[in-house]
Amino acid sequence: MLKPTLKALLLIGTVLLTSLSSPMVSAKGVYQSGPDFIAEAFNQPPNKATLWLTNDIREQAAEILGRSLPELRVRYHKLDNKTAWILEEIGKEMPITIGVVVAEGKIEQVKILAYRESRGGEVRYPAYTRQYLGASLTNKNNLDQSIDGITGATLSVWAVNKVAALALYYHGQVINSRDPS
């Protein structure tokens, strides 16, 4: 009866060692740093700015996220009518770090910068994030485009949807305000 057990351990051990030494794709971890994402998003250095979460903004943001916001401000980068946001939202248990670039009220890029959940890492695939390109906000602060989900990773998909909508909302706030940058 020991033989199957040994076979199993050998099999798992072999795959483990093979995986440790082979250049497979990264399923989770940090894929791009914030500064690199910002540098890539703009063709010249953008201005750093801060959006202070006043009561009105906080209420709307909380409605988009479906939870209250503990932070007092959000830092972002801006050049002309283009903004870039690095935001975090929990999928099932762990925060997903998401970079969103918005130009002229539409999403120009969504990129998963760090993914830490055990399952649902498919949200980082370019094939998935491309679905957000060109999306804008409806009157009810929802995305105006349908996003095809990932089976078994509903919470990660919801997290990315929420952050994309939130970045669009924040963008609208700073573009419509007398922001100095």
Place this chain on the structure above:
Amino acid sequence: MNNKLLALVVGMNVSMAAAAETPSLEQLWNMVQEQQAEIAALKDQLSESNSRLQETEIVAEATVAAMEQFALAPTASKKTTFGGYGELHYNNLETDDASGTKDAIDFHRFVMFTGHQFTDSIRFFSELELEHSLSGNGHPGEMELEQAYIEWDATENLTAKAGLFLMPIGIINETHEPNTFYGTERNNVEKDIIPATWWEAGAAINGEITEGLSYDLAAHSGLYIAEGDHKPRDGRQKVAKAKADDMAFTGRIKYTAIPGLELAASFQHQADVRQGEGVAIDGTLFETHIAWQRDNFQLRALYAQWDFDDAINTTKLGADEQTGMYIEPSFKLNDKLGLFARYSSWDNTAGSSTDSEITQIDLGINYWLHPNVVFKFDYQNQDAPGESGYDGINMGVGYSF
């Protein structure tokens, strides 16, 4: 004379006025000195104001940063996560020949998740479930530990786990929160053939071969289909002082490179599902499925087949082959309301020539009051040998968080 006097007076006034408007050099110097002193004083004030402003900005920044750190920093409690799901069901069913009925309301599942993040790469996850509301001797329910494992991210592309975990087989075995699937009850194909919900104890690894192509491999405790039993569902030991004479091995390959699409195939082998008692009966499970979502349309289809050694036929004729399939199209009318239809067929004695297949058609709706809160209503029409299939309605409410 008067004219001369007038001219003299005017001339004196003009020269006096001119003297008043044009200060002397000394006066000018004094004025410059005074103005320099004023400028110096103003500069000092401005400098002081700037210093105070800078200090105020630093204080504000430090205050906000401290507040955010307090509000946002991970704490011990945030490292430990808690969640759960539950579902209440009402069934009103009757067999085709009216000999049997099921008219019951049941809090089918009450589940609590607890997890803990030891480090960024080491975590614990557990699922504790109370089934049918009341457990213990003479009561219908059970208290079950369905998941309890340690997971370790060995590398960025490989995760290993050890403990008690769900089998990587089928669609609902690993993801079965009520708001994630259609139908009040879980489908019978995955329940009676795979058999979901199915967990075992052992070790497993999973990783990605390339973008969108992942694998799972597991070595774990196996089924124990005792003499007299023949269904895989009868063989679940639930890791409760389970017989471990023979282990089982499971592998899965999954393709998810296209948004909305999941294609997967699982394979399991166990050398002896009798766990060393009597004649050895080996068993092999093959399962494959597709889950495809495009806009508001979704399609799920699954096929599963067990092949056991012919020796199992001495217990139940035809049990050497047990198969099932279902196809489930659904459509979401909006974010809250979805319609579905499902056709299922399964047979736990498919190896015999006798007609033992059960088929079922389900039609129903899900209404999501919130993405995590769902109300369900469906009608089922089941055909089984001997007019024993149950027809009727099912209703339920479920949640997860």
